[in-house]
Amino acid sequence: MNSMIVSRRSPMPTQDNAIKVLSPIKSVGASNQQHARWIGGYDLLPEVPMMCPTERTNTLVDCSDPHIIAERIFHCLQKLSITATFNDASLRAETIDHTLFYIRMYKCSTQNNRQIMVEVQRSSGESFNYMKYAKVILSSANGEDDFAKDTEVKKRSSSASLSYIPGSITCHQDTSSSCKNEATLEYVKELIQKDRVDARQLGLNSLLLLTDSERSLVSETAAKAVLSEDESGDTTIKDFIYKLIDSLSPNKASSARQVDNFEQREQEIMHNTALAVLGNALESALEHSNMSQLIESKEWLGSSGIVDALLSELSLAQCHLHDAYQAARCISALLESSCEIRQVLLNRNVAVILKDAQAIGLSKHSLLAAECKEALTTLISGQENVEPSCDQSCDVAYSLFSWPCY
Numbered sequence: 001m002n003s004m005i006v007s008r009r010s011p012m013p014t015q016d017n018a019i020k021v022l023s024p025i026k027s028v029g030a031s032n033q034q035h036a037r038w039i040g041g042y043d044l045l046p047e048v049p050m051m052c053p054t055e056r057t058n059t060l061v062d063c064s065d066p067h068i069i070a071e072r073i074f075h076c077l078q079k080l081s082i083t084a085t086f087n088d089a090s091l092r093a094e095t096i097d098h099t100l101f102y103i104r105m106y107k108c109s110t111q112n113n114r115q116i117m118v119e120v121q122r123s124s125g126e127s128f129n130y131m132k133y134a135k136v137i138l139s140s141a142n143g144e145d146d147f148a149k150d151t152e153v154k155k156r157s158s159s160a161s162l163s164y165i166p167g168s169i170t171c172h173q174d175t176s177s178s179c180k181n182e183a184t185l186e187y188v189k190e191l192i193q194k195d196r197v198d199a200r201q202l203g204l205n206s207l208l209l210l211t212d213s214e215r216s217l218v219s220e221t222a223a224k225a226v227l228s229e230d231e232s233g234d235t236t237i238k239d240f241i242y243k244l245i246d247s248l249s250p251n252k253a254s255s256a257r258q259v260d261n262f263e264q265r266e267q268e269i270m271h272n273t274a275l276a277v278l279g280n281a282l283e284s285a286l287e288h289s290n291m292s293q294l295i296e297s298k299e300w301l302g303s304s305g306i307v308d309a310l311l312s313e314l315s316l317a318q319c320h321l322h323d324a325y326q327a328a329r330c331i332s333a334l335l336e337s338s339c340e341i342r343q344v345l346l347n348r349n350v351a352v353i354l355k356d357a358q359a360i361g362l363s364k365h366s367l368l369a370a371e372c373k374e375a376l377t378t379l380i381s382g383q384e385n386v387e388p389s390c391d392q393s394c395d396v397a398y399s400l401f402s403w404p405c406y
Contacts, residue, residue: 045107064114076140081367099125211280226281244274275326282333328371
């Protein structure tokens with residue numbers, strides 16, 4: 001199962017056109033300096049283990065100050081939109097495609113030199129993507145300015161089983177045939193209704209691909225099934241996605257998620273993927289002007305509806321960065337959809353929430369920061385063509401956007 005700042009209008013790029021990380025290592029801000037305290041001084045570092053061989057993904061750094069190396073690593077993680085939690089012994093990192101790995105430091109001293117070994121160890125996730133991330137992180141630990149010149153990273157959350165599927169795999173020769181579209185979604189419905197977790201995960205990953213307007217010719221049909229109902233009037237897919245989003249929303253989930261529990265982690269991955277599916281569906285529906293049905297929907301705009309769940313995800317960006325990023329994608333599409341929905345979001349303090357999340361993204365998650373900036377820009381650009389009833393709310397958004405924006 002499975003960044004720089006990129007265009008929001010290109011969901012889930014393929015391996016060939018994935019986003020390239022080009023920014024060199026620069027000085028790290030105060031926030032990253034605080035995070036760098038996860039490690040002690042050189043003398044407090046453990047020795048390289050003698051009995052247990054280290055991973056091949058390691059590098060020796062000619063630097064005796066682990067804080068400098070830690071700052072470089074955290075700067076790199078922010079640019080790659082990789083979340084990080086840490087303790088005195090190791091750093092736990094998770095990519096946007098749910099690749100989980102650990103970063104550790106060891107001291108390697110000789111008579112004439114004091115070096116530090118940086119080790120990256122994969123815990124779970126796709127091996128190919130892990131190797132790309134590990135290469136970038138180890139290069140950044142050495143302070144190489146061009147460490148990311150040839151490295152590709154994905155913008156969207158996807159599954160390892162789907163990483164190498166060509167974009168045309170879901171396309172049919174007869175694109176006007178609704179029967180084939182229905183058959184494709186029927187396979188998905190069969191999978192998500194099974195009791196097995198792996199079957200439901202496969203169905204969810206299939207939806208992630210089908211709703212991607214750049215890789216699927218049935219994205220409009222799939223988006224309709226996610227947002228309302230399929231062509232047969234069945235709401236199974238919509239109910240499945242909404243349940244996954246609602247089940248672990250910040251309003252209902254425990255504040256302390258048990259990341260080491262296998263079942264709980266699978267639920268969290270599916271929750272995040274469901275948010276990504278919803279983001280794809282909203283962006284696809286926006287391209288085809290199929291979002292008018294959301295305006296009157298209590299399921300979306302009512303109390304404790306989907307909109308409230310998305311705003312809650314974004315307001316807790318500090319705790320769940322990847323979920324907040326996917327929620328920001330959804331909110332960006334909603335802000336572009338209509339003046340009525342924009343009015344509802346503004347009444348629910350969306351501008352302040354976006355601004356706070358952007359500040360968090362600037363220090364920890366570049367994709368989140370970029371998405372929030374796009375959403376705030378949409379609030380302002382929509383002021384030119386709004387109905388009179390929206391003028392007051394747009395003035396509020398404009399005043400908020402006048403704050404420093406990065």
